[in-house]
Amino acid sequence: MLKAGLPADWKPDKNADQPVYVQIIEYIKEKIASGDWPVHSRLPTQRAMADTWGVNRSTVITALDELKAEGLIETVAGSGSIVSNNTWSLLASAAPPDWMSYVQMGEHPANSQTVQAINTYENDPSIIRLGTGELTPALLPYREMEEILGSLQGKLLHLGYSEPKGWLPLREAVSAHLRTRGIEAPPDSILIVSGALQALQLISQGILRQGSGILLERPSYLYSLSVFQTSRMRLHGVPMDEQGIRPETLARQKQMRDAALLYTIPSFHNPTGTLMSEERRRQVMAICERERLPILEDDAYGELWLDEPAPFPLKAMDHHGLVLYVGSLSKTLSPGLRIGWIVGPQPVIERLADVKMQTDYGTSAFSQLVAAEWLREGRYERHLQDIRASLCKRRAIAMKTLQRWFSDIAEWQEPKGGFYIWLRLKQATSMKSLFSRALAKRILLNPGYIYDYADSWHLRISYAYASEEELESALYELSQLLRA
Amino acid sequence: MLKAGLPADWKPDKNADQPVYVQIIEYIKEKIASGDWPVHSRLPTQRAMADTWGVNRSTVITALDELKAEGLIETVAGSGSIVSNNTWSLLASAAPPDWMSYVQMGEHPANSQTVQAINTYENDPSIIRLGTGELTPALLPYREMEEILGSLQGKLLHLGYSEPKGWLPLREAVSAHLRTRGIEAPPDSILIVSGALQALQLISQGILRQGSGILLERPSYLYSLSVFQTSRMRLHGVPMDEQGIRPETLARQKQMRDAALLYTIPSFHNPTGTLMSEERRRQVMAICERERLPILEDDAYGELWLDEPAPFPLKAMDHHGLVLYVGSLSKTLSPGLRIGWIVGPQPVIERLADVKMQTDYGTSAFSQLVAAEWLREGRYERHLQDIRASLCKRRAIAMKTLQRWFSDIAEWQEPKGGFYIWLRLKQATSMKSLFSRALAKRILLNPGYIYDYADSWHLRISYAYASEEELESALYELSQLLRA
Ligand SMILES: Cc1ncc(COP(=O)(O)O)c(C=O)c1O
Ligand SMILES: Cc1ncc(COP(=O)(O)O)c(C=O)c1O
Numbered sequence: 001m002l003k004a005g006l007p008a009d010w011k012p013d014k015n016a017d018q019p020v021y022v023q024i025i026e027y028i029k030e031k032i033a034s035g036d037w038p039v040h041s042r043l044p045t046q047r048a049m050a051d052t053w054g055v056n057r058s059t060v061i062t063a064l065d066e067l068k069a070e071g072l073i074e075t076v077a078g079s080g081s082i083v084s085n086n087t088w089s090l091l092a093s094a095a096p097p098d099w100m101s102y103v104q105m106g107e108h109p110a111n112s113q114t115v116q117a118i119n120t121y122e123n124d125p126s127i128i129r130l131g132t133g134e135l136t137p138a139l140l141p142y143r144e145m146e147e148i149l150g151s152l153q154g155k156l157l158h159l160g161y162s163e164p165k166g167w168l169p170l171r172e173a174v175s176a177h178l179r180t181r182g183i184e185a186p187p188d189s190i191l192i193v194s195g196a197l198q199a200l201q202l203i204s205q206g207i208l209r210q211g212s213g214i215l216l217e218r219p220s221y222l223y224s225l226s227v228f229q230t231s232r233m234r235l236h237g238v239p240m241d242e243q244g245i246r247p248e249t250l251a252r253q254k255q256m257r258d259a260a261l262l263y264t265i266p267s268f269h270n271p272t273g274t275l276m277s278e279e280r281r282r283q284v285m286a287i288c289e290r291e292r293l294p295i296l297e298d299d300a301y302g303e304l305w306l307d308e309p310a311p312f313p314l315k316a317m318d319h320h321g322l323v324l325y326v327g328s329l330s331k332t333l334s335p336g337l338r339i340g341w342i343v344g345p346q347p348v349i350e351r352l353a354d355v356k357m358q359t360d361y362g363t364s365a366f367s368q369l370v371a372a373e374w375l376r377e378g379r380y381e382r383h384l385q386d387i388r389a390s391l392c393k394r395r396a397i398a399m400k401t402l403q404r405w406f407s408d409i410a411e412w413q414e415p416k417g418g419f420y421i422w423l424r425l426k427q428a429t430s431m432k433s434l435f436s437r438a439l440a441k442r443i444l445l446n447p448g449y450i451y452d453y454a455d456s457w458h459l460r461i462s463y464a465y466a467s468e469e470e471l472e473s474a475l476y477e478l479s480q481l482l483r484a
Numbered sequence: 485m486l487k488a489g490l491p492a493d494w495k496p497d498k499n500a501d502q503p504v505y506v507q508i509i510e511y512i513k514e515k516i517a518s519g520d521w522p523v524h525s526r527l528p529t530q531r532a533m534a535d536t537w538g539v540n541r542s543t544v545i546t547a548l549d550e551l552k553a554e555g556l557i558e559t560v561a562g563s564g565s566i567v568s569n570n571t572w573s574l575l576a577s578a579a580p581p582d583w584m585s586y587v588q589m590g591e592h593p594a595n596s597q598t599v600q601a602i603n604t605y606e607n608d609p610s611i612i613r614l615g616t617g618e619l620t621p622a623l624l625p626y627r628e629m630e631e632i633l634g635s636l637q638g639k640l641l642h643l644g645y646s647e648p649k650g651w652l653p654l655r656e657a658v659s660a661h662l663r664t665r666g667i668e669a670p671p672d673s674i675l676i677v678s679g680a681l682q683a684l685q686l687i688s689q690g691i692l693r694q695g696s697g698i699l700l701e702r703p704s705y706l707y708s709l710s711v712f713q714t715s716r717m718r719l720h721g722v723p724m725d726e727q728g729i730r731p732e733t734l735a736r737q738k739q740m741r742d743a744a745l746l747y748t749i750p751s752f753h754n755p756t757g758t759l760m761s762e763e764r765r766r767q768v769m770a771i772c773e774r775e776r777l778p779i780l781e782d783d784a785y786g787e788l789w790l791d792e793p794a795p796f797p798l799k800a801m802d803h804h805g806l807v808l809y810v811g812s813l814s815k816t817l818s819p820g821l822r823i824g825w826i827v828g829p830q831p832v833i834e835r836l837a838d839v840k841m842q843t844d845y846g847t848s849a850f851s852q853l854v855a856a857e858w859l860r861e862g863r864y865e866r867h868l869q870d871i872r873a874s875l876c877k878r879r880a881i882a883m884k885t886l887q888r889w890f891s892d893i894a895e896w897q898e899p900k901g902g903f904y905i906w907l908r909l910k911q912a913t914s915m916k917s918l919f920s921r922a923l924a925k926r927i928l929l930n931p932g933y934i935y936d937y938a939d940s941w942h943l944r945i946s947y948a949y950a951s952e953e954e955l956e957s958a959l960y961e962l963s964q965l966l967r968a
Contacts, residue, residue, distance in 0.1 A: 019801065021766055062763060066770040069735045097776045097806060102744070103835045105693040107715050111838050119841060123647050140643040149633045149640070149850075156633070159624040159818040163607050194678065198844040205714075209589040226842060230689075231591050251553040260586070279546060282505060286550040292581045317503070322581060334643040336849030351587040354595050357603060358710060360682040364848035365820030366633075 005036070006044040011053050020055055024063040032072060032083055043073065043081040109226045114435065114450055121444050128474045130438075131446025132465035133270065133419055134335050139390055139464075141333070141383055148373045156369065162362030164353035166192025166341075170368045173375035174327075174341050181302070182316030183325065185343040191353050194363045196300050196328035196340040198356075200227045203296060203324065206355040207348060208233060213257035217245045219452035221270035221298075222263055237452065242413065244269070244276030247283040254291045261296050262288060267310045268301035268418025271451045271460035275416045278311040285317050295323045300331050300340075303384055305417040306392050321345040329371060331419070332384060338364065339371040391419070391464060394471065398463040401472050405479035412461075419464035422448075425482065428456050437481050443474045489520070490528040495537050504539055508547040516556060516567055527557065527565040593710045598919065598934055605928050612958045614922075615930025616949035617754060617903055618819050623874055623948075625817065625867055632857045640853065646846030648837035650676025650825075654852045657859035658811075658825050665786070666800030667809065669827040675837050678847045680784050680812035680824040682840075684711045687780060687808065690839040691832060692717060697741035701729045703936035705754035705782075706747055721936065726897065728753070728760030731767040738775045745780050746772060751794045752785035752902025755935045755944035759900045762795040769801050779807045784815050784824075787868055789901040790876045805829040813855060815903070816868060822848065823855040875903075875948060878955065882947040885956050889963035896945075903948035906932075909966065912940050921965050927958045 012023040031037040043049075046064070050057040064081055067073045074084040111119065121127050158167060165171060171187035178185050193199045200222075208214075210232045216222050218237025228235060236257045239246050245264055253259060264284070266276035276284070288295050297314045315325035321344075328340035342352060356362065374380045398421060399414055406412075411424045431447040438445045448458030459478075466474060496507040515521040527533075530548070534541040548565055551557045558568040595603065605611050642651060649655060655671035662669050677683045684706075692698075694716045700706050702721025712719060720741045723730050729748055737743060748768070750760035760768070772779050781798045799809035805828075812824035826836060840846065858864045882905060883898055890896075895908045915931040922929045932942030943962075950958060 018803065019766065022770065025770065058763060062766055062770070065731065065767055066774065069731065069767075069771050070774050071735075097778045099691075099778075099805070099829050099832050102691040102778070103831050105696075106690040106835065106839070107692070107694055108689040108839045108842070110835075111842060116838065119648060119838075122645075134644055137644060142640055142643060145643065146637050146640050149636050152633050153630050156626055156630050159626060159629065159820040160618055160621060161606075161814075161819040164603060194844045194848070197842075201843055205592040206590040207583075207586040208591070210591055212589075247549065247553065251555070279542065282503065282546055283549055286506065286509065286546070287553050290550065290554050294581045294583075294586070319501070321583070330645075330845075334849070335645040335845065336643040338844065338846070338848045345583050347587050348583050351590065351594075354600065354603075355590070355592045358592070358595060358681075359685055360678045360822065360844075361814075361819065362822070364678070364822045364851040365818070366850040366854060367848040370850060 006048060006052050008052060012055060021059050021062040021066070024049075024053065024055070024060065025066055028063065028067060029072070037083050039083050039085065041083050042079055043083065045080055108230055111226070112224070112450065114447065115224060118444060118446065121439070127439075127442050127444050128470045129444045129462075129465050130471075130474050130478065131444065131460045131462050133446075133462055134331070134465060135387065136465045136467065138467075139387060144379070144383070145334070145370070148370055151373075152369065155373075158365055162365065162368075164357050164362070165190065165349065166363060167365065167368040167372070170339075170372040170375075171341075173372045177375050177380070178327075178343065182312035183343065185315075185325075189343055189346050189349050191342045191344075191349045191356065192363050192368060193340045193342060193356065194338040194360065194367075195330055195335075196298060196326050197225070197227070198359075199326040199328075199340055199342045200225070200296075200298075202342070202352045202355050202359070204228050204231050204233065206352045208260055212260035214261050214263055215250065215253055215257065215259045215293075216263040217265065217269060217272075219271055219448065219455060219458070220263070221265060221451065223452055224450045228263075240269075240272065240274060242274065243280040244274055245280075245284065247280065247287055250284065250287045250293075251291050254293045259293060261294050263296045263298065264314075265298045265300070266302075266314055267299060268304055268415060268420070270301070270418070271420050271446070271448070271458075272422040273413065273415030273418055273420040274422075275305075275310055281311055281314055281317065285314055285322070288322055289320055292322075297323050297325045299325060300328045301418040302327075303332055304388065304391065304419070306388055306395060307416055310417060315343060324348065329374070332387060333371075333374060333380065337367050337371060339367050391417075394463040394468060397468055397471055398461065398475070401475045402461075405476055409479065409482055419462045421461040421463065423459045423461050424457050425459070429482065431456050431459075434481065437484075438478060441477050441481070443477060445478075490532055490536050492536060496539060505543050505546040505550070508533075508537065508539070508544065509550055512547065512551060513556070521567050523567050523569065525567050526563055527567065529564055592714055595710070596708070596934065598931065599708060602928060602930065605923070611923075611926050611928050612954045613928045613946075613949050614955075614958050614962065615928065615944045615946050617815070617930075617946055618949060619815070619871070620949045620951065622951075623871060628863070628867070629818070629854070632854055635857075636853065639857075642849055646849065646852075648841050648846070649674065649833065650847060651849065651852040651856070654823075654856040654859075655825075657856045661859045661864070662811075662827065666796035667827065669799075669809075673827055673830050673833050675826045675828075675833045675840065676847050676852060677824045677826060677840065678822040678844065678851075679814055679819075680782060680810050681709070681711070682843075683810040683812075683824055683826045684709070684780075684782075686826070686836045686839050686843070688712050688715050688717065690836045692744055696744035698745050698747055699734065699737055699741065699743045699777075700747040701749065701753060701756075703755055703932065703939060703942070704747070705749060705935065707936055708934045712747075724753075724756065724758060726758060727764040728758055729764075729768065731764065731771055734768065734771045734777075735775050738777045743777060745778050747780045747782065748798070749782045749784070750786075750798055751783060752788055752899060752904070754785070754902070755904055755930070755932070755942075756906040757897065757899030757902055757904040758906075759789075759794055765795055765798055765801065769798055769806070772806055773804055776806075781807050781809045783809060784812045785902040786811075787816055788872065788875065788903070790872055790879060791900055794901060799827060808832065813858070816871060817855075817858060817864065821851050821855060823851050875901075878947040878952060881952055881955055882945065882959070885959045886945075889960055893963065893966055903946045905945040905947065907943045907945050908941050909943070913966065915940050915943075918965065921968075922962060925961050925965070927961060929962075 012020045049060045073081045171190045315323045325343040446460040448455035496504045557565045655674045799807045809827040930944040932939035
């Protein structure tokens with residue numbers, strides 16, 4: 001049997017970045033590839049290699065095992081190791097895996113280009129965010145939050161894994177809070193979630209069959225997400241008027257689409273700002289009751305009324321366990337808290353709690369503790385009053401500025417609460433181009449097509465985020481761009 | 485045209501629970517159903533109904549709209565409304581939607597019965613938890629946590645929505661911390677997640693194709709979850725020995741199974757407690773490099789060595805961007821914090837960050853802030869030393885008790901760190917029955933079949949959770965049950 005030679009002119013470099021055994025593997029491969037060590041030749045003994053290279057025998061064994069696993073050498077009784085293969089493909093040197101193909105392979109759809117761009121630019125402090133759906137930092141209660149954190153001595157009671165439905169004292173506080181909004185929900189029918197978005201995620205994965213039909217307002221916040229599409233749900237938009245979603249076609253749509261759910265944002269709808277009237281609420285409830293069409297009510301903005309209290313949520317009129325109700329502290333208190341809740345029939349809540357346990361083992365104990373402190377003892381209520389006053393002022397500025405610069409080129413309604421003005425341009429415009437031209441002026445827009453793929457007429461303007469001066473100047477700039 | 489009569493003997497009850505318009509709907513339905521108001525008959529005028537019933541006309545309209553939507557009446561020009569249908573199915577009175585069918589329909593699989601039972605019993609304080617994978621409350625640093633919370637004045641800097649990858653100061657702290665474990669990871673290649681479980685979830689949804697093959701140790705923690713199965717991944721178990729996953733078949737399995745990933749827990753493996761040796765780590769890395777088989781390294785327990793420092797993670801030997809590394813503060817500091825991280829090639833991290841944004845808009849700002857405080861300035865390191873001392877003591881108690889009561893009926897290895905002893909019974913036992921019999925004695929077990937569906941020989945014993953006395957007494961009880 002041919003014996004492979006062992007030149008004395010090479011030794012692994014112990015100071016190199018590459019581990020010694022990898023260097024040995026590379027060396028042997030080179031020998032095989034070059035034909036120095038042909039197929040069927042016998043390798044030097046382990047001891048010879050260890051001595052010549054000045055390494056432990058175990059290092060040699062590691063390298064040989066690897067070459068064996070790769071099919072390049074094999075062990076033959078009585079003869080040590082022989083070269084068994086010199087296929088080039090096996091010899092190709094290490095390269096990183098093709099991560100890009102992994103990235104493209106993943107099941108979960110990527111955020112839309114525009115949403116990704118918005119997520120990125122939102123971290124650029126030099127940009128004026130004219131559509132952002134969150135309270136401006138100056139309205140976030142930093143001082144009070146720190147006060148609360150400082151007052152927690154002796155109150156930190158649970159640092160372990162959470163109960164599936166969330167920390168009981170927080171569920172109790174949420175239950176008491178919901179009573180002020182006309183909703184009777186015992187703590188057992190409440191699930192604490194890490195924000196309303198997670199609520200939608202859990203509902204999508206936990207209780208809906210693949211391919212279910214979902215009725216929703218058109219436009220809707222939901223169109224900007226892929227949370228339902230991920231489970232291959234079909235979204236069927238229902239038109240709105242100034243009272244909210246239009247009820248006439250609901251029953252027919254439910255039947256035609258075999259819809260499993262109506263998703264609605266009755267109060268200060270995202271993106272249109274619409275407040276569903278009391279009467280419309282009754283109609284929608286009645287139709288859904290008759291049709292046994294469950295409602296997913298997203299009440300993220302419900303407490304942000306500005307002129308007079310908004311009608312109670314649909315959940316408050318729900319006598320048949322028809323409504324899954326979703327609330328959140330993101331829009332009123334702090335998005336960073338990541339606290340929201342789902343209220344619904346107990347078997348549904350239990351199912352969603354099980355899915356939540358499988359998703360992230362529950363919500364941050366710290367966030368739950370802080371949220372409970374806010375909800376107790378009227379602190380949250382007082383904070384809401386401050387926020388309403390500030391939003392009122394900002395809304396007035398936005399209205400005045402729109403009046404001044406947009407009355408001939410756009411239409412809008414004054415919202416009765418929430419963050420948004422749904423600006424309708426009188427002339428169709430290329431929104432993609434407007435988006436870029438605005439960005440060139442350091443203004444970030446939320447174009448209507450995020451919320452309704454066919455839209456090229458609307459912009460979602462938020463009076464909650466940009467500073468009051470920026471709101472004025474950016475709106476002026478925008479009007480100039482539109483006139484250009 | 486037949487005209488429907490309007491008896492004066494009925495009026496809606498304004499004090500009833502049911503809204504007035506619903507009472508009207510029910511009343512008209514009864515009239516139609518009973519045949520009092522036959523098909524094609526003309527309804528009384530809206531005014532007549534409003535007057536007779538003493539309600540607003542708008543209430544009558546609400547009820548009629550609803551009956552119209554349901555297809556029971558229709559509007560005919562010049563004649564007001566007529567009865568158009570008296571199908572019984574349309575007349576059936578309101579009932580809640582069939583939520584149970586929704587609960588069963590959801591895409592996401594439920595936790596296994598045993599895991600659900602464990603999740604439930606874990607909230608019962610009268611139960612001794614002999615398998616629980618978390619530090620006992622007495623080892624959680626409540627006092628220091630409160631100290632930290634009290635020291636945050638002026639440090640609360642971000643209450644808004646988070647950057648997709650997580651709060652930069654925390655990513656910087658994690659980056660510095662990882663350097664002590666041999667891992668060079670710039671903050672840009674780190675994604676903050678809400679615990680290691682979420683990391684697995686994001687990876688499963690973000691970068692793996694439906695139906696991908698996953699190689700993993702058998703048994704494995706991963707078998708107790710449905711995180712990969714949810715995306716229809718196939719799990720292919722690879723046998724272990726006392727050095728960790730066995731390398732010989734890895735390359736073949738990769739090819740045979742067309743595997744996309746190797747999931748491994750090299751340090752203090754869950755459930756076996758095994759520590760992968762340095763040499764085995766090198767072999768596994770070498771094979772995976774050659775095969776371009778990416779590794780998902782779960783290092784939840786890596787810092788919990790008890791006798792001597794564990795070898796560095798695989799990620800520390802990774803020169804080709806092969807390893808996605810997952811870390812967590814749950815096992816060392818607090819599960820309630822819900823803080824973990826993923827380290828990997830930037831395009832992968834960016835993709836996972838986008839999926840995370842679509843899942844829950846980022847991790848709690850409070851948890852991120854607290855975690856950063858721990859990781860800075862050696863606090864975490866000091867805490868680890870305390871924990872190790874306590875775990876060492878607990879391990880000794882477990883070993884002594886096992887020695888005393890189990891040496892003739894079971895076998896085990898002393899773990900070098902982590903929480904777990906993988907107790908192998910000498911006789912096969914019905915684990916389901918053992919589970920129930922132990923529960924009757926208020927002892928909660930983690931049977932081996934949770935971690936390997938075919939297992940009926942093992943129990944995962946944890947020395948981290950039960951109090952030291954309970955550990956002794958419950959192990960004794962268990963030995964009695966096994967002898968019975
Ligand atoms: C209607 C609506 N629902 C839910 C959310 C998500 O809120 P959270 O931060 O609670 O996840 C938003 C935020 O934009 C929203 O506008
Ligand atoms: C190996 C392993 N990985 C991940 C986890 C999940 O930990 P986390 O609380 O960080 O989500 C656990 C917890 O049991 C575990 O044992």
